[in-house]
Amino acid sequence: MPNIDRRDFIKLVGAGSVGVGAGFMLRETIKHPTEQLIPHVIAPEDFSTGIATWYNTVCSMCAAGCGISVRTREGRAKKIEGNPSHPVSQGRLCALGQAGLQVLYNPDRLTGPLMQTGQRGSGSFAQVTWQEGLDKVADRLELLTAENQGNRIGLLSQGVRGHLAQLFELFADQLGSERLLHYDFDHPHTLYAANHRFFGEARLPYYDLKNTRYLLSFGADYLGNWISPVHHSLGFGHSRQGRSDVRGRFVQIEPRMSMSGAAADEWISAKPGTEGILALGLAHRIVSEGHYSGVDRDDWTTALSGYTTDQVAEQTGVGADTIRRIADTFVHTEPSLAIGGGSAANHSNGVDTLVAVNALNYLVANIGKPGGLVFNPEPAGPASQDRQASYRTMLELAEDAKQGNIEILILNGTNPVFSLPSAGFEEALAEIPLIVSLSSFMDETTALADIILPSHTYLESWGDDFPEPGVGFSIGSVSQPVVSPLYNTRATGDIVLQLAKQAGLSDAIPWSSMKDFIKDGWRLIYDRGGLDTQKESFESFWRSILKAGVWGEKTHRDPAFTLDKRVINSIAVPPPEFSGSSDAYPFILHPYVSTTLHDGHAANLPWMQELPDPMTSVVYGSWVEINPATAGQMNLKEGDLVDIESPHGQIRAPVYVYPAIMPGVIAMPIGQGHVTYGRYANRGVNPIEILSPRVDQRTGALASSATRVKIKATGRRIELVKTGGNSRELGREIVQTTGGKASQGHSAKLNSIPITVVPT
Amino acid sequence: MSILDRIADGWRKYRKPGYYDEFDYHWGMTVDLDRCTGCEACVTACQSENNLPIVGEKAFAEGREVKWIRIERYWEGEFPDVKLRFIPMLCQHCDSAPCETVCPVSATYHNQDGLNTQVYNRCIGTRSCAVYCPYEVRYFNFYDHHWDSPLDQQLNPDVTVREKGVMEKCTFCIQRIRQAKDVAKDDGRRRVRDGEVQPACVQTCPTQALVFGDRKDPESQVSKLMNNPRTYRVLDELNTDSSVVYLKKVEDDHA
Amino acid sequence: MPEAKELQYADIHRDVVRSIVETGPKYYITLGTAIFVTLLCFFFPWFYQLYYGIGAAGLNHPQVWGTYLASFIFWIGLSHSGTLLSCVLHLTNSSWRKAMYRSAEAMTLFSLVVAFTFVMVHLGRPWFIHWSLPYPNQMEMWPNFRSPLLFDVMAITTYLTGSAIFIYMGSIPDFAAVRDRTIGWRNTMYTLLSLGWRGTDREWHRLHWAYTFLAVLIIPLAVSVHSIVSWDFALSIVPALHQTIFAPYFVVGAIYSGTAGIVTVMFILRKYMDFGQYITKVHFDNLGKLLLVLSLIWTYINMVELFTGWYSGASTEHEALQYKLFGYYAPLYWEMILFCAVAPLLCISKRFRTSFVPMLILSIAVNIGMYTERFLIVGTSLSRQYLPDAWGLYVPSLVELSIILGSFALFSTFFLIFVKIFPSVSMYEVKETMSTPKTEPEAPPEGNPA
C-alpha cells in the first residue's frame, strides 16, 4: 500500500463521492414509477372494477338501425358488437358500426355551447353557457311563434327515426312551422317512389336474401352500404353456404364493380343509366318465352313490346346471349329476387328503373315468399321517411332562404354545405339571420352557425329506433346511454325539450327529459297489447326491453297484392339524360358512397380513415378510378394527378387504374374533402362539388350519376397511400377456387403434401 | 438423446399425431372464401379489440401500418371478364411455424393450446420472425404509438399497449380465450364449450365466413368445416401446418 | 524480398517505434475528424433512433430488415480478411504475409466490434440484448437454441475472442521491442502488455507453437462464422434467400471483400505511415492474384444462385430474381456485377497488380460492390415474398445512410488508435525474412531468431 498524501486523499474522496452519487442515481432511474390508486367516493352500482358490463343499444352510424351491444369497463366504452338478439344485426356488425366508439371519443368533438363571434365562416367562436345559448334561441322562437310567424322557423335534421323524429314533429307543429326536413345524401328517394308507384305504398319491403337462390342486383351495393348492409351480408352468407343443398347465385349489374359486384358470381356492366332498360329486356324475355302465365300476361306483352332482347342488347351494351341466359335462370331458379338501387337509381330515370326491377319480382311471383320480396307491416313507432327532403326540396328551401322567408334555421347533424351539389346553399344560409346547430362536430354547415348547442353522441343519449325496412315483422329497439357524458353537451331530445319549454310550449310538450318522452311513447306500444305484455307491468316490460335492446312483434303482412293495370301499361324506362355533351365531356362520372367513410360523416373517424377501401386498398385520400385501357390510351398511371372537370366545377385527384370499370366511365368515392371536420377528416376532395343539379324527374332526387366530365392530366403525380402491393396472384394459388384451372391437379384435401413423422 | 435430437424433437413435436391429446385445446379457424365479401368488419373489430394503433397517414405511406388481420385482394382477368377475390390474412398459428425457430429469445413459441404466441415483454425486436413468416402477418412497432385524447379511453384494458421496438401479431384474442376458460372454471367445467369463445373478427363477421373453435373436439363447428372438401391451406407447399384453414371460393362458369 | 536492400534490423525498430511515438498534428486532425464524424453520423442518429423507434430507419412492413443487417454482414465479411487470411498464410509459410498481417488482424477485430454495434443498432429494444445470452435468471427464461440468430451470437463472440487472442499473442515480442525503446507511461504500458517477454528460446518456441495452434483453430472458426451468418437468411423460407449455396457464398464473399479491404488499408499504411519499405509491390501483386481468384469463385457462385432460382420454376423465386435483376434496385445489381465480377479481371495483368493507385481504386470498388451485394440480399428479397398483395418497397432513410457513413468513421477511429498502440508491422516476423545484419544493431537482440 503506497502512502496516501493529501492530494491522493482528496482524489479518492472525490472519486468515492462520484461513485456514490452515480450509484444512487442509477437506482433512482430504474425505480418503478409510483402510480396512484384512486378509489370511488361512493361505489357505483352499475359496474365493478375489472368486470366488463354490456349495454344493448342501437347503432346510429347509418340508417340500417342495427342493434348493438357495447362493452364497458370502469365506465368507459371499449367495444361495440352486434346485439345477438336483434333481428337486423343478429350479433354481427360492420366496420362503420364498430367505429362508433370514435364518435364518442373523438378528439375533435365540440365540448360545450359556442357562439359565433366573428364573421360567419371565420371560425371564431366563443364559449357560452347552456343558459345563454338556449335563451338566445328560445327568445327568438318565442317571438316568432307569438307573432304567428312560426313558418319562418326551419328545422333541418339528419334522418332520424323513432321518438326523436316525433319530437321534432311535435316541436315544429307547436312552433307553427311546416319547414321540418330531414336530409341525407344517400337516402333512397327513388326506391320509395318506385315502391309507391308499383306496390302502392311508400315503404321498403324486406328483401329476403337469406333464402333466395338467385339474386339480380341492379346497381345496389347491398353488401357495402345499401339500406342494411349487415343484414344483407348475413343473408348473403347464409344463401351462399348456409344451406346444405343449394348455393345462392348472385348477379350484379353496374358500370363499376362494387363490393357486391366482387362478391357476385357474375358481374355485368351495362351502360350507365340503362339498367332499367335491361330489366325490362329481361322481363320481355320472360313474358315472350311464356314463362309468365298471370292473368295480365297480355298487358305485359304489350307494355314490353319495345324491349326485345336485341334492342335491349344494343341499348345497354350487354350481349343478347347474356340477357337470355340471365332471364331464363332468373325465372327457372326458385326463389329468385331482383333488387335495384345505388348508381342505377341515381339517374334521371331512377324511379322508372326501379319500377322495372319491381316488375321482374312481380313476373317471377316471389312477392311474399321466402327468398323473395316480403312486405313489411306498419312500423310500431313513429316513422319519418316522408320528411326526407329530396334535392329539389332542398333547392326550394335554399330559394326560400334567399327570399328572406326563413328567420331561424335549426340544424341537427346534417351537413348540406358538404353534401348538396350546386345548390348555392352557402349563399342561402347567409340570408338566414340565425342559424343554430345541434351537431356534435364542427362540420362544414355547423361552422356557419351562429349558435352551436352540441348534442350528445348516440352512445350518451336516450333514443329509440324502428328500423326501416323492418325484417318482415315489426321491431323496435331502445337506445340507452352506455357511458356518462364526456363533455358539457346535451342530448338532442333534451335540447329540443328545453327549447320548447323556454319558448312557452310546455303545455303541448310537457316532458322534462327525452327519457320520459320515449318511455311515454313506449307505454303506447305496451298498451297496444299483444304478446304477453298484459302479464307484466310496464316497468318490467321497459326493463326487459332495455336489457334485450330490442322488442319485436311477430306479425306478418298478408302477401296478397294485385297490380294496377295502369302501372303495367305505363311501364317504360326512358334513356338516361346526362349533363354536358359527350363531345366536350367524354366520361360519365360515377360517384359512389364510400364503403368506409359513407357519405362523409364518418370521415372524422381515424379507424375508418385507416380502413383500406375494400376494392382498392387506398386509405386517407381521394382517387379517381379509370379503366386500364382508357388509362393506357391517355398515358395515365396510378398516382398521376388529373383535373376532373364537369360543367359545374373542377377537382383534382390522383388516378387509380381500376380493372373493373367500363371504359367511358370514371368513378370517385364520396366521403373525403372536408375542411372543418377535424384533424382526421380534412383531406382529399369532394366529388359532390362538381355534380350537376340534374334530378330524377319523378321525385326530384339528385341524379348523382348523371354528370359528364372530362379529365386532364396535370403532369404531376403523388404516391397513393394504400396497403395493397401487387394485386395479381401470379399463379400462386393463394385464393383458390373450385372452378377453373386451379382445381385441376390440386387436391382439395388437407395436407396434400405428406408429412413424414419420425416415430420416437 | 443427443442435443441435436432434442432440438429436432422440439421442432417436430407439435406435428406428431396425438400431440395435442394431452392438452385441452387445439384452437383453429376456418375462413370460407365463398362467404367473404371483403367488407373488413373484421379489420376494425380487431383494431378495436386489440388496441391496434392509429398510425396516421405518414406512417401508412411508409408502410408501417399495423393490421393483425387484413384483407388481401387479387384481380383475375381483364375487363369485362374480371374478378376480384378477397382473402382475409391473419396469423395462421402454424403448428410448425417458421417464426418460432428463429426468435433468439423465445418470445414467440408454440403453446399447448396450439397457439403461436407472441410475448411482447420478452421481444427484443430482431424482427427476424417477420422475415421468416411467409404470410407476412407479423407487424412491428416502428414507433411508440399515440392516441389523441380522449381516444385512449377506448383502449382495452385486457390487452397490452405495445411499445416501440416490439413485434406483434394476431393472438386469436387470447384475452377472450382466457376469459372463457375463466368462466368455464367458474362453472366447474373442464373445457370451454364450442362457440363460447370467438375472436373479435369471428364474432363480428357479418357473413359468418370466419369460424373459430377447438380442432380437438370433433363436434365443434370448426372441426366439421375442416372436413369440408373445399378446404385448403394457403402456401400449403411450405408445410407450415397452419391452424387457419381456408375454404375455396366456389366459382363456376355461368352455370 | 522487400525492395529496400539496405534495410536493417535497426531501421525496422526505428520506423515502427517512430510510427508509435512520433505523433504529428496530421494524426490528431485525422483522429479528431474521425471521432467527430463518429459522434455526429453514428451516435447522434442512433440515439435519435433509440428515442424515436426503428421508424427512424426506412424499414417498413414487409421489409423489416435493411441496411443495418446488410452493414452487419459487410463488417463481418470484412473481418474475414484478416485473421483468416493471416492464419492460412501463416500455415502455408507465405513470407509476404508478414508485413501486413498485423494490420489485417486489427481490421478483423475492429470490424467485428463495428458489426456488433450494428446488431445493437438493428434491434428494436437493444437494452434487452442480454436476454440472448444464456444465464440463470428468476424468469427461468433461456435463449432459443434453435435460432440461427443465437448461433450467430455464439459464433461471433467466439471469433472475436479468438481473433483478439491471436493478434495479441502475435504482438507480444513486438511490444517487448517497443517497451525497450520507450520511456514514461508508454514504457509502463508496454511492460504490462509484453507480459515480461525476454526473448529466450523457450519463449520463442512456445510462442510459435501456440501461434500455430491458434491459427489452425481459427480457420474453421472463421469459415463457420460466416456460414452461420448466412444461415440467418438461408434458414428462412424467403424466396431467393432459402438457398443451400448461401454458406459458401457468404464465406467467399467475406474473404473477397476482406482481401480488398486489406489492399485498401495497406495502401493507406504505406502512404501515410511511411511503411513503403515493408509493404511492397510483392504484397500488392500477391493480393491481386488472390482477388482475381476470389472474384472468379464469387462470380461462379452468383451464377449458380441465378441458375437455381431460374431452374426452380417457382413463381416466387422467379419474381424475386426478376426484382433483383430488373426491379427498382436493378442499377445497383448491375453496378455490383461491374465492380465485383468484371473489374477484378484487370488483375490478370501484372502491371495492374503492381501499381498501387489502380489497386487501391479496385479494392474500394470491390468493397462498394460487396456492400451492394449485401444490401441487395437483404433489401430486395423481403420486398417480394409469397403474397403479392403484401409486396413493398424499401428505401433507406437518411438516418441509416448516416449511420453507415458513421460506422466507417467508427472503424477509422479504432484503427487510428490502434496504430498508436500496436506496432502495426510485425517487426520480428519481418526480420525473419531478412538476411542476418551486417553490423551489430545497437539494441539488444530480443527478437533475434535462433
Next chain:
Amino acid sequence: MNVSIVPALKALIPAALVVAVVLLGLVVGFWANAAFYPGTSPEQPIAFSHKIHAGENEIPCMYCHTQARRSISAGVPSVSKCMGCHNEVATQRPQIRKLKNYWENKEPIPWIKVHDLPDFVHFTHKRHIAAGIECQTCHGPVETMDQIRLTDAAPMEMGLCLNCHKQKEVANGLDCWTCHK
C-alpha cells in the same frame, strides 16, 4: 533492463485505487438508495394501518377489498365504505378527520400503489382466491404492517409466480400466455 510487469503494475496502483473507490461508491450509493429510499413503502395520504384493521381488529381482507373474489382486481374500498365504520368509530383521531375531509369534499383518496404489476401482466385475483391462495402469499404479512410495504418474501417478481405455479402444478402454469397479455 527491467522486463518484469510487477513494477509497472505497482505504478498503476494509485489509478487502480481511484477506480476501486468509484466502484465501491457505486455499490454504496445503490445500496443506500435501496435501503433508505426504497420506494416500496411510500407515505400514504392517510396513514392507514393494516395492522390495526386486519391484525388487531381481525377484519377480513375481503370485507374492504370486496372485488377480489369476483374480479381480476381486488379493488380499494370506496370512501363511503371507510365512512361506513368511521362515522361511529374513532372519529376524533387526526387521520380519521382527514378521511372525513375527503368524504365531505366528495374527493377520492389518492392512495399510492405499492403492489403493482407491469401492464403486460394479466393477474386475476378471482382465480387465485378460488384456488385458495392466501392474500399474504403475494402481499406479505400486511396484517402486521402499520405502513404497507413490499417485503422480500413477496417481492412482486416473476420468480415468485413461477415457483408457486410449479409447486402447485398449475395446469399450463408455466406457459407465457397464462399471465402475459
